[in-house]
Amino acid sequence: MLVLAFDTATAAVTVALYEWVPGAAVRARASAEAVDARRHTELLTPAVQRVLAEAGAAPADLGAIAVGVGPGPYTGLRVGLVTARSLGEALHVPVHGVCTLDVIAWASGRTTPFAVATDARRKEVYWARYASAGVRVTGPSVGPAADVLDGAPDGLPVLGEGAVLYSDVLAGASAPDPLRPSATALADLVITRLSGRPGPELLPPEPLYLRRPDAVAPGPRKKVTPR
Structure with missing residues (x-):
């Protein structure tokens, strides 16, 4: 196949x-x-x-x-x-x-805890934490880069483009690859x-936006009352 x-x-x-x-x-x-x-x-x-x-x-x-x-x-x-x-x-x-985020985690092949962060624009990141390459434990979420390490163990590695964009905040980002x-x-x-082997969950082909799009449908026209 x-x-x-x-x-x-x-x-x-x-x-x-x-x-x-x-x-x-x-x-x-x-x-x-x-x-x-x-x-x-x-x-x-x-x-x-x-x-x-x-x-x-x-x-x-x-x-x-x-x-x-x-x-x-x-x-x-x-x-x-x-x-x-x-x-x-x-x-x-x-x-x-x-x-x-699971795809980036899977590509890393890591067997110890880490996080993944990608660029969400607006000075934010999409992020999740993992116990290993195939096990997500937190997220996905969107927010400031500081959220990625909030409550996490010291020195937690952060992978992904977000780790590079906000390396000043993500102090644990010592090994950002894979970036994307x-x-x-x-x-x-x-x-x-x-094949029946363990790994991240398969999902329906529906978008994980986590926040509303910038573009919105226009509202109804205002009524004009004659003077």
Whole structure:
């Protein structure tokens, strides 16, 4: 089975195609990544097409789709989720969501406690704490960088772009890599769970916004009373 994975919840547009045969080895077929916080719409579809072409596969060959569900900024996150749901419906294949912070945690492979923080703009971060790469214990949450270490053990490592942006606050950020989610880690995580092995929870393909979008629908027009 071919699993197409992608995440657009951060500045990264990351795509990967994995081949999975239950009971056999998992094989990475192709991947692509670009970092541009303002061009998710322009970059995602060509990246998916490029990855499929490189692997010699067609959309009809896909058996499942994996997508990062955030938390993340409204516009970028929406691009990935709409694409995933549209492909799933058109191809009649399941779509599995994963918390984007869990993807970063999974890629770290860590076996001891740490935190993950990504850029939430407005001088805030999206964050969560982990007992290990596959076990989240707190979050996801959004707030000032100081919240990440509030009540945490001294020297707790913080991974992710937020650790770099707010290194003055996140004193434990001695090893921020990986900075952003990778679709290869996302695909591996989903395949791990579908294989029945332990790991982060699989979610429906619905967005984890954690706060309201900046853009809101206009309210009703004010009535004008004639003088």
